[in-house]
Amino acid sequence: MLKIKHFIQESWLLIVASFAFGLLIAVASASLDARIKQNEKDKLDNLMKSLISDANDFQIAIEQAEIPGDRGRVETTDVYKALGEDGGVIGFAFVAVGAGFADKIKLVIAVDGKCEKFFGFKVLSSNETPGFGSKIKDDDPESDVDFADQFKGAPAQEFELIKTGKLEVIKKIDSQIVAISGATVSSDAVVKIFNMYTDKIREQLRQKGLIGDGK
Template sequence: MGKHIKFFLEQSWLLLVASVFFGICLAGLNAWWEPKIIANEIKKFNDLAGGLLTEAEKFEPAEVLTIDIGKGKTVDTQVKKAVSGGDVVGWAFIAEGAGFQDKIKLVVAVDKQFNKLRGFGVLSSNETPGFGDKIKTGDFYRNQFIGAPCEEFTLSKVGDDKKIDSEIVAVTGATVTSESVVKILNNFISQVKAQMKEKGYI
């Protein structure tokens, strides 16, 4: 038994040392990159939110809320207040959920009273090029949400996409992605609004 262990150690010491070395290197790289990744996401959030709430001078953290995303899972989202001249002019937060191919993360902006949606921007998405990615590259779909009421949205394959209401016309060839965005918005807007009202923000 002892000879077998000795033989194993003699044959595998280099592999063991290499594993430890590369493990330490990966941990170090992760620690080095993580602040940069967080900083880049914050910048992208501010850029997207600023494009939706154009009157905002800055975005300040307001509250971290826990959102039920189904199947016994929850996710925390930080709601930020859009500030101009010291006054709150709106709210912005990240909403996420499953898309057709991968997770979709949205930056959602609403007005001060949380009555109207100011729109959404796509923080990250890997939907089908040419179809599903129209949620971030085209105006047809996203423009339907600008000024829409913060209530339950429904999805339709046909309809008037110029009419701003709770009925959203899907992107042709990307019904699943269109439906995913509607589900994400419905889930997060309802829960964030309820919790913000409960905490006295609105």
Template sequence: MKKTFWYPIVFMALLTAIFTFILAYMNYSTADRVAANEEYELQAKILYVFDIPIEDDSVEAVDELFSEKITLEDDVFVYQEGDSVEGYAFPVAGAGLWGSIVGYVGISEDYETMLGLTFTQQSETPGLGGRIEDEEFLSQFRGLDISESSEEEYVVYSPAPGANVDAIAGATLTSKSVANFMNDDIHEFLQERRGE
């Protein structure tokens, strides 16, 4: 009776230890590859924010293009063509409907035009709020004039007065969240840069 009682416990403990070791080894052995993939994805997204075309999407080509045109200064990506600064990409983040939304907004060197927007993390409902990563939504923010925006209202959804972009139909809460944290973070960035 005693042998029968302990056998399943010892068997499960041994099985758990074996699978834990296997998972730990796989995590350790793929850590560098995962980090490289994450870096590649971020580089590609920052290039997208600045509307820099990627002709060859290999890891090496993207890294070379990124290194040639982009530098990082205090969490802000700076886009340069030769010696001329063309724009800045800074992080924006806030709460969505189901979790945190994190992304980057690109602003022109004169702080008057939004160059682009991308998201690096979001867990919104696929087909609804998750459409914030669709080109149709993101393209609205390319070349958006923010020079005449009322204070802290850089992104305004139709049909509100002064609207400059369309919200995602069926994803009102996600759309409002994105506008709110973008407006807050853009305002904070511009105040810091302009010394206000």
């Protein structure tokens, strides 16, 4: 009994303050949450829009699609469908997550309406080494040898990471991806994310009848 009294005596301020501060954060979070969510959604919309430039609108096609990852973990992601001028589905986009060199890499990946070709990817968030791994973000419209450019129009199948300096291999659009020199881990992470999601997303789209079964 004495112990408890002593404990309370010493730490009442801490306990009270913890509750008060917790409440403060809860209030702040509640009032700002809508805006933060909206910001994130706007950003996602912008990225999807930049990937599928013909799209007029994006709507959720599959809510919380479950993607089994490695070691039994399950990632969930919303798959969006991109609607064209005439209201037809011209593509799908989703957020894909995977382990990068330093931190998680979040990508926005877009495929065409038949799930056959990629429109490419954009980095939603990453924390790769500046100057090396951060080059996965490079997307200069002038240059055609950016890492990201290799995915634009590439067939939606397993990608293979290779290492070479040959320009024609980088420029060729196929399922061979040339790693960024000095950033093999980051390049590999992007390729792995693609490989992890592509088939499973296609599977789920088929189940929902959103794309043909490929026969």
